[in-house]
Amino acid sequence: xxxxxxxRLRRNQLAEQIFAKTGGGVAIISTxxxxxxxxxxxFPYRHDSDFYYLTGFEEPGATLVMKVGKSGNHFxxxxxxxxxxxxxxxxxxxGIRLGPDAAPExxxxxxxxxxxxxxxxxxxxxxxxxxxxxxxxxSAESDRRLRHWMKQVxxxxxxxxxxxxxxxxxxxxxxEMRLFKNVHEIDIMRRAAAISARAHIRAMQxxxxxxxxxxxxxxxxxxxxxxxxxxxxxxxxxxxGANSCILHYRAGSTELRSGELCxxxxxxxxxxxxxxxxxxxxxxxxxxxxxxxxxxxxxxAQEAAIAMTKPGNTFMQxxxxxxxxxxxxxxxxxxxxxxxxxxxxxxxxxxxxxxxxMHRTSHWLGMDVHDxxxxxxxxxxxxxxxxxxxxxxxxxxxTIEPGLYIRPADDIDExxxxxxxxxxxxxxxxxxxxxxxxxxxxxxxxxxxxxxxNV
Numbered sequence: 001x002x003x004x005x006x007x008r009l010r011r012n013q014l015a016e017q018i019f020a021k022t023g024g025g026v027a028i029i030s031t032x033x034x035x036x037x038x039x040x041x042x043f044p045y046r047h048d049s050d051f052y053y054l055t056g057f058e059e060p061g062a063t064l065v066m067k068v069g070k071s072g073n074h075f076x077x078x079x080x081x082x083x084x085x086x087x088x089x090x091x092x093x094x095g096i097r098l099g100p101d102a103a104p105e106x107x108x109x110x111x112x113x114x115x116x117x118x119x120x121x122x123x124x125x126x127x128x129x130x131x132x133x134x135x136x137x138x139s140a141e142s143d144r145r146l147r148h149w150m151k152q153v154x155x156x157x158x159x160x161x162x163x164x165x166x167x168x169x170x171x172x173x174x175x176e177m178r179l180f181k182n183v184h185e186i187d188i189m190r191r192a193a194a195i196s197a198r199a200h201i202r203a204m205q206x207x208x209x210x211x212x213x214x215x216x217x218x219x220x221x222x223x224x225x226x227x228x229x230x231x232x233x234x235x236x237x238x239x240x241g242a243n244s245c246i247l248h249y250r251a252g253s254t255e256l257r258s259g260e261l262c263x264x265x266x267x268x269x270x271x272x273x274x275x276x277x278x279x280x281x282x283x284x285x286x287x288x289x290x291x292x293x294x295x296x297x298x299x300x301a302q303e304a305a306i307a308m309t310k311p312g313n314t315f316m317q318x319x320x321x322x323x324x325x326x327x328x329x330x331x332x333x334x335x336x337x338x339x340x341x342x343x344x345x346x347x348x349x350x351x352x353x354x355x356x357x358m359h360r361t362s363h364w365l366g367m368d369v370h371d372x373x374x375x376x377x378x379x380x381x382x383x384x385x386x387x388x389x390x391x392x393x394x395x396x397x398x399t400i401e402p403g404l405y406i407r408p409a410d411d412i413d414e415x416x417x418x419x420x421x422x423x424x425x426x427x428x429x430x431x432x433x434x435x436x437x438x439x440x441x442x443x444x445x446x447x448x449x450x451x452x453x454n455v
Contacts, residue, residue, distance in 0.1 A: 001184075003056055004056070004106075004107060004108030005108070006056075006182075006184055007053075007054060007055055007056045007107070007108060008108045010053060010054055010177065011054050011066060011077060011079055012077060013177060014027065014054065014066065014170075014173060014174065014177065015027075015066060015068045015075055015077035016075060017173050018066075018068045018075075018131070018133060018173075019068055019070070019074075019075035021131075021168070022130060022131035022166060022168070023070065023130070023131075024068045024069045024070055024075065024129070024130070024131065025068055025129055025130060025131030025132060025133055025164065025166070025168075026065060026066065026067050026068070026125055026126055026129045026131070026132055026133065026164070027064075027065070027066040027068070027132075027133040027134070027170055028063065028064070028065050028066075028122075028132070028133070028134050028149075029048075029050055029051050029054065029063070029064050029134070029135065029170060029174075030048070030051065030062065030063040030064075030142070031047050031048040031051040031052070031057070031059075031060060031061075031062045031063070032045075032046065032047055032048040032051075032060070033060065033141075034060045034061075044231065045060055046231070047059075047060070047272075049178075049272070049367040049368055049372075050171070050174045050175075050178075050372075051064060052272055052367070053174065053177075053178055053367060054174070055081065055107060055109070056107060057081065057083070057098070057103075057107055059083060059084060059097060059098060060084075061083065061084045061115050062081065062082060062083045062084070062115065063081075063082040063115065063118055064079065064080070064081055064082075065079070065080040065081075065082065065121075065122065065125055066078070066079050066080075067080070067125055067129075078110050078111065079109050079110050079111070080109070080110070080111045080112070080113060080121065080125065081100075081103050081104075081107065081109045081111070081112045081113070082112075082113050082114070082115040082117065082118045082121070083097075083098060083099070083100060083103055083112060083113075083114070083115055084097050084099070084114075084115055085097070085099060085100060085114040085115070085116065086099035086101075100112040100113050100114055119148070119149070119152070122149050122152075123149075123152050123153060123156075126149060126150075126153045126163065126164060127153060127156065127161045127162075127163075128161060128162050129164050130164060130165060130166055131164055131165075131166040131167075131168060132150075132164035132166065132167055132168070133168045133169075133170040133173075134146055134167070134168075134169070134170055135169065135170060135171055136167070136169040136171075150163055150164070171372075172374075174372075175372035175373050175374070176373065176374075178366055178367065178371065178372050178373065179364065179366075179371075179372065179373030179374075179396060180393070180395040180396060181366060181395050181396070181397055181428070182395070185273060185366070186397070186428055186437075188270055188271050188272075188273045189273050189274075189275065189365070189366075189397060189426070189428070189437060190437045191270055192229065192233075192267070192268055192269065192270035192271075192273055192274065192275040193267075193275040193277070193426050193437040193438040193440070194437075194440050195223065195224060195227040195228070195229050195268050195270060195275070196224070196266065196267045196268050196275040196276075196277045196438065196441075197277060197438055197439070197440030197441040198223050198227065198440065198441075199219070199220045199222075199223035199224055199227075199266065199268065200220075200264060200266070200277055200279050200441040201440075201441050201442075201451060202219045202220070202222070202223045203216045203219045203220055203238075203264055203266075204279070204281055204441075204448065204451055204452050205451065205452060206219045207256065207262060207281070207283060207285075207452065208256075208283075209256060209257055209258035209283050209284055210255060210256070211255070211256045212252075212253050212254065212255055212256065213238040213239065213240055213243070213251045213252050213253065213254050213256065213262075214238070214251050214252065214253060216238045216251070216256070216262070216264065217236050217238045217251035217266075220236055220238075220264070220266050221236075224268040227268075228270070229268035229269060229270045230269055230270065230271070231268070231269050232266070232267070232268060232269060233267045233268060233269040233274035233275060233276060233369045234267065234274070234276075234369045235250055235251075236250075236251055236264070236265070236266035237249050237250065237251065237263065237264065237265035237266065237278075238251035238262065238263075238264050238266070239251075239254075239262065239263045239264075239265075239420065240254050240255070240256040240257065240260055240261075240262045240283065241254065241256075241257060241260040241261070241418055242407075242418040242420075243263075243420075244261055244262070244263035244280065244405070244418070244419070244420025244421070245405040245406065245407050245418060245419075245420040246420075247358075247359065247405070256283045257283060258283055258284040259282075259283070259284065259288065260282075260283050260418070261280055261281065261282055261283065261291055261419060261420065261421065262280070262281055262282075262283050263278065263279075263280045263420055263421065263422055264278065264279055264280075264281075265277070265278040265422065265424065266278075267369065272367050273366065273367055274365060274366065274367065274368060274369040274371075275365075275426060275438065276365055276369050276399050276401075276424060276426055276438075277424055277425065277426065277438045277441060278401055278403075278422045278423060278424030279423065279424075279441060279442075279443070279448070280295065280298075280420070280421045280422060280423065281448045281452065282448075282449070282452075285449060285452035285453055286449060287445055287449065289415075290415040290416050290419065291419055291421075292445055293333060294329070294333070294404050294406070294416070294419055294421055295421050295445050296445065297325065297326060297329030297330075297332075297333075297404065298326070298329075298402055298403060298404050298421045298422070298423050299423055299443065299444065299445070300325050300329070301321075301322040301323075301325035301326045301329070301361075301402040302322065302400055302401075302402050302423050302425070302443075304321040304322055304324065304325045305318035305319065305321050305322040305361050305362070305400045305402060306318070306400055306425075306427065306434065306436070307321065308320075308321040309362075309392065309398065309400060309427050309429065309433065309434040310392065310429070310432075310433040310434060311391075311392055311393050311394050311429055311430075311431065311433075312391065312392065313391070313392050314388070314389040314390065314391055314392065315362065315375050315389045315390040315391075315392060315398075316389045318361055318362055318398075318400060319360050319361040319362060322361045322400075322402040323348055323353065323357075323361075324344070324348070325402075326353060326356075326357050326402060326404065327344055327347050327348050327352075327353045328344055329404075330347075330353060330356055330404075331344060331347065333416070334413070335356060335406065335412065335413075335416065336352055336353065336356075356404050356405055356406060357402070357403060357404055357405070358405070359401075359403070361400060361401060361402050362398045362399055362400055362401070363398065363399055364396070364397065364398055365397045365398060365399050365426055366397060371397075373390075373396075374390065375389065375390050376388065376389060376390060377389070377390055377391065392429055393429060394429050394430050394431055395429060396428075396429040397426065397427065397428050397429070398426075398427055398429070399424055399425070399426055399427070400424065400425055400427055400436075401422055401423065401424030401425075402422070402423065403420070403421055403422035403423070404419070404420070404421050405419075405420045405421075406418070406419045406420070423443060424438075425437075425438045425439060425443070426438040
C-alpha cells in the first residue's frame with residue numbers, strides 16, 4: 001500500500017463512521033496556523049496532526065472538506081483540499097508550494113482548490129446537508145469561521161436552501177482511529193525510537209563533570225538531525241542534580257557536577273511520529289549507594305509495569321503494578337515510615353507515595369508525544385470518571401515511565417536529597433504482550449556505568 005492509499009483509507013474509515021452516525025454530512029478540518037515567534041520571525045512550522053493523519057499534507061493554510069453521501073446502500077465520499085495557490089513571488093521567499101493543480105494526483109484527493117475559495121465553495125458544499133462535523137470549541141478563530149459559514153448558508157433560506165441542523169465534534173472519531181497504529185506507523189515509530197536511543201547513548205558518553213546541561217542537549221539534537229529526524233517531539237529535558245526533581249524542566253545552563261545524577265527525557269519526531277525516552281545516569285559514570293538503591297527500585301517498578309502491559313489488561317494496571325514496587329521501595333528505604341502508615345496497602349490508599357511519585361506511569365504515544373485517545377471506555381458515547389479504564393489492545397502504543405523524586409526536607413535523610421530518577425520506554429501492544437521499541441539505549445545500572453566508562 002502506497003502513502004496516498006493509506007490516507008485515502010483513513011478518510012474512507014472516517015466517512016464510514018459519519019455515514020453510520022447521521023447518514024452523511026460534511027466534515028471540515030483545518031491544519032495548524034503559522035505562528036509568529038517575534039516581530040517578523042515565525043516558529044518552525046508543524047502541521048496539525050489530525051489534518052496530516054487524513055491527508056499527508058504538510059503545508060500551512062490548508063483545509064480538508066469531506067462530503068459524505070449515500071450511494072445505494074453504501075456511503076460515498078468526496079474529499080476537497082483547499083490549499084495555498086501557486087505564487088512564484090512568495091515561493092522565492094518561502095519555498096515551493098504544491099498548489100491545487102498538482103494536489104489531486106500527489107495526495108490522492110478527489111478535488112483541490114485555492115484556499116482563497118474556501119468561503120465561496122463551502123457555501124455550496126454545506127447547502128442542504130443535515131450534519132456538520134467540526135472541532136467544537138477548538139479556538140476563537142475556528143468558532144468565528146464556523147459562525148460565518150453557517151450564517152452564509154442560512155442566508156439562502158428564502159431560496160429553499162437548508163443549513164445543517166446537526167453539529168458534531170469530529171475529534172473523538174479521528175482520535176479513536178489514531179489510537180490504533182498500523183504496520184506503517186509502527187515502523188516509523190521504531191525508527192524514531194532507534195534514533196532517540198542513539199542520541200541518549202551519545203549524551204551519556206559525552207557527559208563529564210563540569211559540562212552544562214545545554215551541552216548535552218546539543219549532543220541530542222546533533223544525533224536527531226544527523227540521523228534524519230525532522231525535529232524534536234517535545235522540548236528536551238536535561239536536568240542535573242536538583243533539577244532532576246522538576247518534572248518538565250528545560251535544559252538550562254546548570255553545571256553537571258560529579259556525584260550528582262543527570263536525567264534526560266528526550267525524543268525525536270520522525271515523519272510526524274514521536275518517540276519518548278527517559279534515562280537517568282550519574283554525571284561521573286558511577287552511581288552512589290543511595291542513587292543505586294532508588295534507581296534499582298524504579299527499574300523494578302518499570303519491569304512490573306511492563307509485565308502488566310498486555311492486551312486484556314486495563315490502562316491502569318501497569319500503573320498499579322509500578323505503584324506497588326515504588327511504594328514498597330520507599331518503605332524499605334525509610335522515605336515512608338511504616339510505623340506511621342501501618343501497611344503498604346494503606347500507604348497506597350492514602351496516596352502517601354505522591355510526595356515522591358506524582359505522575360502516572362503511562363500515556364499514549366503517536367503523532368503527538370501525549371497522543372490522543374480516551375483513557376476510558378465508551379468515549380464516543382459519553383465520558384466521565386464513572387466509565388471503566390480503557391482495555392489495552394494490540395496496536396496501541398504507550399510509554400512506561402515510573403519515577404522517584406526526592407526533594408530536601410527535614411524528615412528525609414540527606415543522602416537522598418535531590419535525587420530524581422525516571423526511566424521511560426516506548427511499548428507497542430501486540431498479541432504476545434508488548435514490544436519495547438526504545439531499548440537500543442541501556443537501562444540497567446551496570447550497563448549504563450559500562451557504556452559511560454567505555455566511550
